[in-house]
Amino acid sequence: MTPNDPALQLLIDRVQSARAAGAQLCIRGGGTKDFYGEAPQGDVLDTRLLEGISSYEPTELVVTARCGTALTELEALLAAQGQCLPFEPPHFGYAPEQARLGARARGATVGGMVAAGLSGPSRAAVGSVRDHVLGATLLNGRAEVLSFGGQVMKNVAGYDVSRLLAGSLGTLGVILEVSLKVMPIAPATVTLRLEMDQASAITRLNEWGGLPLPLNASAWWAGNLIVRLRGALAAVQAARARLGGDLVEPEFAGPFWDGLRNHDDEFFVAARAAIAGGARLWRLSVPSTAPPLALPGELMLEWGGAQRWLCSAMPADAVRDAAAKVGGHATLFAATDKSPGAFAPLRSPLDRIHRELKKSFDPSALFNPGRLYPDL
Amino acid sequence: MTAALPAELTLDPSAHAARQNEVVAALRAVLPAHALLWHREDTIPYECDGLTAYRQQPLAVVLPETEAQVAAVLRECHRLNVPVVARGAGTGLSGGALPLRLGVTMSLAKFNEIVAIDPLARTARVQCGVRNLAISEAAAPHGLYYAPDPSSQIACTIGGNVAENSGGVHCLKYGLTLHNVLRVRGFMVDGSAVEFGSEALDCAGLDLMTVLVGSEGMLAVTIEVTVKLVPKPQLARCIMASFDDIRKAGDAVAHVIAAGIIPAGLEMMDKPMTAAVEDFVHAGYDLDALAILLCESDGTPEEVAEEISRMEAVLGSSGATRIEVSDNEAQRLKFWSGRKNAFPATGRMSPDYMCMDSTIPRKRLADILLAIQQMEVKYGLRCANVFHAGDGNLHPLIMFDANDPDQLHRCEQFGADILETSVAMGGTISGEHGVGIEKLSAMCVQFAPAEREQMLALKRAFDPKELLNPGKVIPSLVRCAEYGKMHVRRGLLPFADIPRF
Numbered sequence: 001m002t003p004n005d006p007a008l009q010l011l012i013d014r015v016q017s018a019r020a021a022g023a024q025l026c027i028r029g030g031g032t033k034d035f036y037g038e039a040p041q042g043d044v045l046d047t048r049l050l051e052g053i054s055s056y057e058p059t060e061l062v063v064t065a066r067c068g069t070a071l072t073e074l075e076a077l078l079a080a081q082g083q084c085l086p087f088e089p090p091h092f093g094y095a096p097e098q099a100r101l102g103a104r105a106r107g108a109t110v111g112g113m114v115a116a117g118l119s120g121p122s123r124a125a126v127g128s129v130r131d132h133v134l135g136a137t138l139l140n141g142r143a144e145v146l147s148f149g150g151q152v153m154k155n156v157a158g159y160d161v162s163r164l165l166a167g168s169l170g171t172l173g174v175i176l177e178v179s180l181k182v183m184p185i186a187p188a189t190v191t192l193r194l195e196m197d198q199a200s201a202i203t204r205l206n207e208w209g210g211l212p213l214p215l216n217a218s219a220w221w222a223g224n225l226i227v228r229l230r231g232a233l234a235a236v237q238a239a240r241a242r243l244g245g246d247l248v249e250p251e252f253a254g255p256f257w258d259g260l261r262n263h264d265d266e267f268f269v270a271a272r273a274a275i276a277g278g279a280r281l282w283r284l285s286v287p288s289t290a291p292p293l294a295l296p297g298e299l300m301l302e303w304g305g306a307q308r309w310l311c312s313a314m315p316a317d318a319v320r321d322a323a324a325k326v327g328g329h330a331t332l333f334a335a336t337d338k339s340p341g342a343f344a345p346l347r348s349p350l351d352r353i354h355r356e357l358k359k360s361f362d363p364s365a366l367f368n369p370g371r372l373y374p375d376l
Numbered sequence: 377m378t379a380a381l382p383a384e385l386t387l388d389p390s391a392h393a394a395r396q397n398e399v400v401a402a403l404r405a406v407l408p409a410h411a412l413l414w415h416r417e418d419t420i421p422y423e424c425d426g427l428t429a430y431r432q433q434p435l436a437v438v439l440p441e442t443e444a445q446v447a448a449v450l451r452e453c454h455r456l457n458v459p460v461v462a463r464g465a466g467t468g469l470s471g472g473a474l475p476l477r478l479g480v481t482m483s484l485a486k487f488n489e490i491v492a493i494d495p496l497a498r499t500a501r502v503q504c505g506v507r508n509l510a511i512s513e514a515a516a517p518h519g520l521y522y523a524p525d526p527s528s529q530i531a532c533t534i535g536g537n538v539a540e541n542s543g544g545v546h547c548l549k550y551g552l553t554l555h556n557v558l559r560v561r562g563f564m565v566d567g568s569a570v571e572f573g574s575e576a577l578d579c580a581g582l583d584l585m586t587v588l589v590g591s592e593g594m595l596a597v598t599i600e601v602t603v604k605l606v607p608k609p610q611l612a613r614c615i616m617a618s619f620d621d622i623r624k625a626g627d628a629v630a631h632v633i634a635a636g637i638i639p640a641g642l643e644m645m646d647k648p649m650t651a652a653v654e655d656f657v658h659a660g661y662d663l664d665a666l667a668i669l670l671c672e673s674d675g676t677p678e679e680v681a682e683e684i685s686r687m688e689a690v691l692g693s694s695g696a697t698r699i700e701v702s703d704n705e706a707q708r709l710k711f712w713s714g715r716k717n718a719f720p721a722t723g724r725m726s727p728d729y730m731c732m733d734s735t736i737p738r739k740r741l742a743d744i745l746l747a748i749q750q751m752e753v754k755y756g757l758r759c760a761n762v763f764h765a766g767d768g769n770l771h772p773l774i775m776f777d778a779n780d781p782d783q784l785h786r787c788e789q790f791g792a793d794i795l796e797t798s799v800a801m802g803g804t805i806s807g808e809h810g811v812g813i814e815k816l817s818a819m820c821v822q823f824a825p826a827e828r829e830q831m832l833a834l835k836r837a838f839d840p841k842e843l844l845n846p847g848k849v850i851p852s853l854v855r856c857a858e859y860g861k862m863h864v865r866r867g868l869l870p871f872a873d874i875p876r877f
Contacts, residue, residue, distance in 0.1 A: 234678030
């Protein structure tokens with residue numbers, strides 16, 4: 001890429017002309033997360049124009065990719081070198097048959113992955129997408145191209161703006177390029193199933209979390225606790241003997257975890273049907289030790305108890321209050337009616353900081369208006 | 377030698393005294409007498425942090441004992457437009473806690489209580505003045521510890537760690553402060569209470585913790601921190617490998633990573649440093665080696681056995697001339713003793729030394745060491761090097777005599793040269809010590825004017841009057857113009873020469 005890169009120039013031109021015309025832009029990659037957050041508004045700015053891997057050095061554990069790069073392409077590149085994005089970002093709406101249609105049709109993009117800030121089943125063990133961002137180049141609301149962070153593991157020069165972009169839903173600007181920390185694919189993985197009730201599962205997962213075990217992912221659903229051990233072969237074998245339970249064969253375990261990651265397993269398929277009937281899918285993020293919440297509905301736990309999916313027709317206030325009472329928050333993840341607000345309201349002075357930050361990055365309020373909060 | 381923050385305002389002596397009286401009177405109304413110092417002899421202990429070349433007397437030093445007092449001090453200072461510099465143990469190495477001539481320094485040393493350890497949730501809630509190591513000590517009975525371990529961990533406080541996003545020797549595997557902090561409670565510049573993060577794994581809205589951690593006290597005042605605790609590994613073993621060539625040692629680091637191994641620690645010392653530490657600790661280091669690597673594995677005994685044998689194989693095939701593996705904890709600690717004593721050992725060799733802190737891509741390790749060797753000749757000063765090789769973070773220790781102004785001047789130029797070379801190699805001017813005031817000029821090299829302006833705008837979103845530790849971290853346009861060095865372009869634009877995948 002050079003300063004004259006036509007794709008970059010086109011994005012800059014679009015931002016400049018939107019600014020001049022007082023228009024608003026909806027930053028969009030593959031559109032796989034259009035459902036997430038508040039409703040998208042504004043003229044679509046397609047980030048898939050700016051695509052490709054900028055640099056990848058396996059021995060540095062760093063990859064730098066442009067925003068429009070397909071996540072599948074990035075992951076395939078890493079896998080060829082025995083590496084991965086350990087936080088398992090979701091590919092919502094990805095269908096393998098689409099892969100044949102070429103990069104432009106291949107679902108989630110790298111920019112969208114960072115902007116959405118969502119991580120998969122392994123998040124509690126390995127960290128989130130923001131924990132793996134090392135640097136980013138941003139196109140802000142003044143149409144300036146700014147780089148923050150870098151391509152090295154340790155960097156405390158100035159404020160860490162690159163990590164702030166993770167989960168910002170495009171409200172601060174167009175993420176043009178990101179550098180990510182990658183990790184080697186672990187040599188061994190084993191999935192175990194144990195029967196137990198929700199309260200026991202929460203206790204057990206937290207107890208295991210305090211032991212030196214290679215616990216990488218967990219899920220509790222309908223009386224079953226499923227755990228994934230991942231790491232050195234010797235450690236996985238020793239932990240398997242210690243935890244007990246039934247071995248889940250890899251041909252079932254792989255699709256199960258992928259299904260959780262991409263929301264196309266049984267729980268989420270059923271949730272989608274319920275949503276059509278008026279229910280809402282909530283993501284409750286709570287301290288992992290929070291006891292079972294007294295909320296009626298279909299429930300699934302992940303992240304050692306710290307992420308709880310609830311499909312319920314309960315009033316929004318009741319769900320939000322229950323999450324807040326245990327020190328967490330509830331996101332209205334998917335619903336036909338998001339009038340209660342997609343994200344838990346901000347308390348003072350965080351609300352004011354959000355508004356001021358938005359103004360500092362995007363003074364003309366060009367980008368993704370209302371996507372994170374209606375007034376942002 | 378003493379120097380003030382270059383851009384700082386001064387008042388004539390009578391106006392300065394009047395301002396001091398005004399501020400002291402306002403603070404006296406909200407603090408007990410013993411918590412407010414303003415006589416010169418009382419404030420001297422606060423005139424610098426770990427970067428002792430820069431000293432300044434503030435208008436006053438406050439030592440609040442309650443959160444209500446912290447809030448009241450902030451409110452009064454905000455009303456009077458007085459800058460506030462919060463400070464922990466003062467171990468910082470970049471002058472982040474240097475007082476401001478017309479400011480108030482707030483010592484948070486009294487907030488030193490461990491509020492709660494929750495072994496089931498694996499969290500510790502501690503006040504900002506609790507020492508880093510004290511958290512791990514308190515967690516030890518539960519088989520847990522706090523992972524980030526900066527070298528100053530005996531003395532440095534968690535509040536300071538949050539301000540600096542401190543690292544340590546285990547970052548590659550266990551992350552920095554940001555990755556190990558869940559929640560921060562404190563105060564905004566106007567004295568209003570604020571809470572960032574939560575005891576859940578994420579929170580609604582923007583992830584403000586990302587900018588708070590590492591903001592060097594410029595966005596908010598931290599009072600209480602909830603950190604993650606992790607299980608203590610059952611076993612740790614360390615390999616000490618000698619190399620007769622710096623490039624082979626650098627390549628060995630890359631080969632370890634390429635083999636899919638993430639060592640718990642991976643450190644390198646060059647020959648001058650090895651000689652200095654051997655003279656100090658007598659650990660039996662190989663004095664013929666041009667570089668020594670310390671490579672550590674931790675985990676279950678089975679895991680460590682598996683990993684150590686893989687590490688040995690990689691280091692051997694990378695050309696190590698001698699390999700020793702620790703057989704017991706005493707031997708492991710002996711291997712580390714030299715690395716841990718690199719600073720005092722250097723202190724014995726030279727009246728003064730300046731510790732630099734930059735990061736480069738790991739593959740440039742040998743290049744930067746060879747460049748530093750040439751700089752030793754150019755500036756006529758000796759330099760010994762320790763490296764957090766696993767994450768490319770280097771700490772060259774430039775030796776000089778501060779009583780000789782010319783040596784100090786050459787040392788500063790030498791340091792600036794290392795930082796600029798690091799940026800040119802694709803790295804950064806600070807890996808873990810922060811910018812403070814020491815690296816303000818180097819920030820001009822790493823960031824373009826619009827990038828620095830965006831950072832200032834971010835600060836104003838938290839602190840509209842720019843009263844929290846102003847003048848640190850982000851240099852003014854004028855300062856960068858005077859410094860006159862070109863900004864090295866990063867990000868999207870400079871990769872025209874890199875092969876595409």
